[in-house]
Amino acid sequence: MTDFQLKTTPEVAAVFDAYPSSVRPQMLALRQLVIDTAKGIEGITHLEETLKWGEPSYLTSIGSTLRMDWKAKSPNQYALYFKCTSRLVETFKAIFNESLDYEGKRALVFKLDAELPTEILTHCITAALTYHKVKKLPTLGI
Numbered sequence: 001m002t003d004f005q006l007k008t009t010p011e012v013a014a015v016f017d018a019y020p021s022s023v024r025p026q027m028l029a030l031r032q033l034v035i036d037t038a039k040g041i042e043g044i045t046h047l048e049e050t051l052k053w054g055e056p057s058y059l060t061s062i063g064s065t066l067r068m069d070w071k072a073k074s075p076n077q078y079a080l081y082f083k084c085t086s087r088l089v090e091t092f093k094a095i096f097n098e099s100l101d102y103e104g105k106r107a108l109v110f111k112l113d114a115e116l117p118t119e120i121l122t123h124c125i126t127a128a129l130t131y132h133k134v135k136k137l138p139t140l141g142i
Helices: 010-018 024-039 088-099 118-129
Strands: 005-007 046-052 055-059 066-070 077-082 101-103 107-111
Touching (some): 010 024, 024 055, 024 066, 077 118, 088 118
Parallel strands (some): 005 046
Antiparallel strands (some): 055 066, 077 107, 101 107
């Protein structure tokens, strides 16, 4: 297997450090799930971790950008954001239905006090990080 490279910046670390202590562990767990999922996907050797709109974002050469954030206006939840013009969230709704909480066509929303649905999320993250390869498949390869 080819060596996996994560390209990140101090600015991303600063955003994670700035999250309240009640939120930081969940955000770091979601971050680690994205990184671990990317490492396991054949064809992905580089993952770029950067900021878009001030939010930690993840890019691959074959995928659609993922973003994540917690917002003070909704203090009991955090979210994983997808490009709203993609078929990602609508496909997740069709496959996983009520197993996940959604925000329109753009996000999966998680409660701070609930366990992260890692098995389902791994499928969602994989579909996003490989979107350009799977976007013509009926269920995006899930």
